[in-house]
Amino acid sequence: MAQQTQMRMTRQRSVILEELQRTRRHPTADQVYRRVRRRLPRISLATVYRNLELMADRGLIRKIAPGVGPRRFDGETAPHHHARCLQCGAMADAPAGALGECGPHAGDVAGFEIVDYRLELLGYCPKCRSEHGRTP
Amino acid sequence: MAQQTQMRMTRQRSVILEELQRTRRHPTADQVYRRVRRRLPRISLATVYRNLELMADRGLIRKIAPGVGPRRFDGETAPHHHARCLQCGAMADAPAGALGECGPHAGDVAGFEIVDYRLELLGYCPKCRSEHGRTP
DNA sequence: ATATCTGCAAAACGTTTGCCGAGGA
DNA sequence: TCCTCGGCAAACGTTTTGCAGATAT
Helix, strand or coil: CCCCCCCCCCCCHHHHHHHHHHHCCCCCCHHHHHHCCCCCCCCCCCCCCCCCCCCHHHHCEEEECCCCCEEEEECCCEEEEEEEEECCCCCEEEEHHHHHCCCCCCCCCCCCEEEEEEEEEEEEEEHHHHHCCCCC | CCCCCCCCCHHHHHHHHHHHCCCCCCCEEEHHHHHHHHCCCCHHHHHHHHHHHHHHHHCCEECCCCCCCEEECCCCCCCCCEECCCCCEEEEEECCHHCCCCCCCCEEEECCCEEEEEEEEEEEEHHCCCCCCCCC
């Protein structure tokens, strides 16, 4: 919502967006805050939250809700999924169509009109695989 | 974890489990609490949280993490997915394999060893479809 | 000029924890 | 008996909000 109102390009806004687009780590709001604060020391966490929310609403960034832990954000807006490490919580991008996944097509489940879906892949990241003998 | 320790069947425990299995609405911890309190007026919310967590650990129930809003719980443990209404937030069960979904098979994404996945279907529930002209 | 935006502080929210007495095996 | 459990209250981490002054357009 609020899609029709105009959005001013403030310094805070652009720095948040830049920092988010600079990383592939899917940071939490607090992690974005820490990064941005190196360039804008007086920015507040509330501003970061407000702007991440606003930009997600406008499709400039994406909001990620992992099955566990706090919300994360993604500067990449092209459609893709996410993989989460069950051991350390790290997240990586997974191209849509990975793993032979074909995805649900629009249809009817329990009377619902299904229009989209969210897929989270679960596994072990490279680091945790090597550290815990998950690479046989 | 704690899977090996013994679990006593207390009154609180069994009522929580019963009430959760009695509904298909995928209630939040607070909603379970309200229902259970009708039968056990002195029970505390912390007890409900503790036991839902414990039972989920043992596979007696399932924990659901919707893309939005608080955690929900499910008395049905057989493998299936969930559909969420984008309008009112209602959740319904979706049989695994619904909609022609075939699901990712174990494989490799960005160096991850993928062992499982979580699928959430998004759409509009029957009530919202009829109330908002989504049934053309 | 004026509506949007920011920083700050406080509140809200969902969830977890420490404690100590109660109660199931 | 003994060890787990429950109730209570307080803490916790994350996110949202109200306000008054600052700023982009």
